[in-house]
Amino acid sequence: MTRRVLLIVSGGIAAYKALELVRLLRRRGIAVRAVMTESAGQFVTPLSLGVLTEDHVYGDMFDLKEEREIGHIQLSRQADLIVVAPATANILARMAGGIADDLATTILLATDKPVLAVPAMNVRMWHHQATQRNLATLRGDGVHIMEPASGSMACGEYGKGRLPEPEGIVVEIERLLALPPRADPLIGQPDFAGDAPPVPGTPEPDGTLLGKHILVTAGPTHEPIDPVRYIANRSSGKQGFAIAAAAARAGARVTLVAGPVHLPTPAGVERINVQTAREMMAAVEAALPADAAIMVAAVADWRAADAADQKIKKDGSGQPAPLALAENPDILATLGHHAQRPALLIGFAAETQRIAEHAQAKLAKKGADWIVANDVSGDVMGGDSNAVQIVTTAGIESWPAMAKEDVALRLIEKVADALSV
Template sequence: MLAGRKTLLIVTGGIAAFKAIDLIRLIKKAGGEVQPILTQSAQEFVTPLTAGTLAGNAALSELFDLTRESEIGHIELVRDADLVVVAPCTANFMAKMAHGLADDLASTAILARDKHVIVAPAMNVKMWEAAPTQRNLATLIDDGMQIVGPDDGEMACGEFGPGRMAEPDTIFAAIEDYFQATDDTLPLAGKRILVTSGATREPLDPVRYLTNASSGKQGTAIAAALRAAGADVEFITGVAEVPPPNGVNVTNITTAQDMYDAVHEALPCDVAIFCAAVSDWRPRQAGTEKIKKKGDGEAPSLEMVLNPDILKSVAALDPSERPELVIGFAAETENVIEHAKAKRERKGCDWLLANDVSAGTGTFGGDSNSIIFFDDQGHEVWPRMSKQEVGMALTDRIASALNSQK
């Protein structure tokens, strides 16, 4: 996947710089090319000889290298690369990137970039949590940079918390995902696909809420399979037991109304897949204070109202705005085929994937799923398979449907 792809790897000064060596090895093993740039501080932890030898390209550090600058070297570096990765990225270098400073080769290359940038922050937990760092982080995200990590864990200084650089294999996975998604030979390259996932929560009062047992595993597996097939994925997720896949654009929501708003804001798209377990109802009025027991032991009554129907609202859009494929999910506990068929007709979606989530099936929260697939031709029963396999099977069917319309 990385054959013929060139990564410009900027290593900044921090104890995590030693992990950059493993990252170089992973990229090279996958057939990719690496051009290292080491800041002056990085060279306190990793020598240019070590990085350059493993990369097969001399590690660079000097902005005013007369040989390279005769060819406008700092511009040539980023134009020649397919991707820029900063790992580790210190708090100081984050600040430089956020404010457009360019006082060395690394920061000048970033300012002159015309390529995607993946940033792997690494710093003390207090530095990471500091308000200026968080402001700089928000700026980098707004500028379109992709952030990987940091992880929670013990620091070299002995403190514990977020700030550890993501492991090299995690950063490498993000690099692979990026190149995979930009490969125009992949079946869903150039397609924008929206996926909802996870569970919504409807507040009853400041400490209680209505929700369900969805783990988010199926929606996450679908998004990962779509990304692997080259799609640009908008991933709108409620509460989930698993993290979002690498390389997707994530929007976190809490309530059904939040999800409705996020979905319509994310349109237009080529395909919309509604895998989230959305609460059908919410309290008409959530309490502003914790609801207390009554003295007589009587339970409080709650007046419920319907939440907006996200799937139906998208399926009913004007053809000029409606996705080519609108795909729903139906979690049923009885009469699965009958109820799912009626739901598809009621919602107006093109496809519907139904599953039995009754007690004992292990579907909610489990790693496998049994799907009954509905479309205009009727329904078909898929064999029980892992949720990753369901994601790949659905992705293959989507690719076939979209490509058949060309």
Template structure:
């Protein structure tokens, strides 16, 4: 058993994926967890409290203004008398309530009152998941420190509908719950370890209003920093200019130029782990203009004299204070594996996370990633995953290498 005696408050909201909650309850109890269910009114349209109660061997809580339940336990005790809150499925409606602090039923009131870790397993139509309002709500919840598992891509319940929006499978939710419960404890596999992560692009100024950059959003680097922190590491994130929020639980240093990023990283050595995710501009203008370069009618544009930027991964990989585990990223548009192998040797890295960032993949700036993990031992190809899932897997892999697993 991996969750012996752990108290899981399971909130089931109203979507067709609610039927999966029955299997989730069974899987959690197989691992020794004590499951206390809360069902929204919508959830009861898909599965019955009788079935949920039978599988959980627990009273099922459904009403905010229940005299019996409030006298016995009450919504505040429900919110606090647990080790972890799991929402599966989490509908767009419930996430909107959570993001905006609404509390008009038992589930949303418990979520507003809890101070325990919360794991969210979204499930909805792909159009709803991709809607700007849902994206804003998800970003807010991540910034507030909530963890997510899924959604995944596949066929929807609606005929002819497919895409990203399926609830994660029960075993994947269980695995995510186990990681959160472990991270909440006094020790984790990276407890006492230090990590440096770089993320985002760099901006190399041409003049006061123009710069050289790339399309990196910083999502992957930020997710890796958060994943390492969840495993107990003391993480410093050195971030280039991004529009996403800083991850919770890590120290963040904001920089703009490649030279600033290099200096911030080197000044924080020695460390146990270095994960160089940032898409650093390879070149900068040799001498940037102090004034905006003006366009002159009939004249050719002024030539830009470029000079090479510092190679931060190579600097760290060959540094006298080299971290025990050094991970680099290779964003390629061709010959992904070959280029990744070359980078592994040349940069002095232990692992290279290589991916194809051609425009048609949607990886650069997107929310999903498809990577190859390259080491001296060989190449492991991971399936298409969310960037959060890539981060979780990579953090686990780093912890295993560092601890001799």
């Protein structure tokens, strides 16, 4: 039986992502009918939404033709799920107050169907007491609220409030519609340009991490020296992405904070893209609280103290330009002593000698529960296999070399066991 979604698009800059959301839902076999607020028309056109939904786009409460053919009561009742995406601070406030002053809010007040709101707004608007109060009211009324993503915003600020990527919204819609897991290569396209293959269909979640929030970091960071040069580590992100995918398959809600890598987003994973260590630190803190944090990223230890605005040119003296370095924030150590420290904190140690010894020292210094140590003197960074040692206060557990996907599955099994105690 075809499932039906009524998509309400409100007027935020993220409204353009509604087009991709409709495309993904239709690809999944879900019928979509769209309603636009008046301000949404400043960002997307009814024509664009109508072409993708293959249906009329509704918006005028007092259009006699629209109301005669299918009134707001029918719109509010004919869908299996109503999705408000993006849900601006304004429409959330009107929903919480029971205001019905346009077609969208009238539908929401008249419906007897489940409602999913996907917020998108400026970081300060998101954290404002009025918005948080409205969200609490809506949750109390039974509205499903999807957490916004963190990252750079159109206004130039950074923080929580970005609309989650359409792929993640589709996963939440499917969960609310009780649809079976998809085997759709469309979900999980690269977030950076490149020729990365799509993610294959994922097996049904085993539920061992159901209800848990797992935070994963992956990839390198790029610390700019000038507009064309940067400091970085040789990380492909493959191990971290494999761990995020394994956690999602185990039923967890997964937040993946990823440095600049050319990898597709695993199905069911919320991805936050960052460039620098300081951006990664901010994104990690914004994603808390989490039940477990697995810090796989190879974060650059240093950055240029003063990155140049223009390309640094050779001066002909034969001497290199002076480069003053500043130490980057220690993300693992910060989490180890954080007020919202995850119950299970796991760090990775990329070493080239005295692997276990250095990992044991890192365990104590960082305040972590486990350190996953690996010898990167070969082709581990960028390769497809890994041999790791799990270092804890109880001792060292050595694993033979295996595919990074197998390392991820085995590690997530240990995480699930630890969190179930």
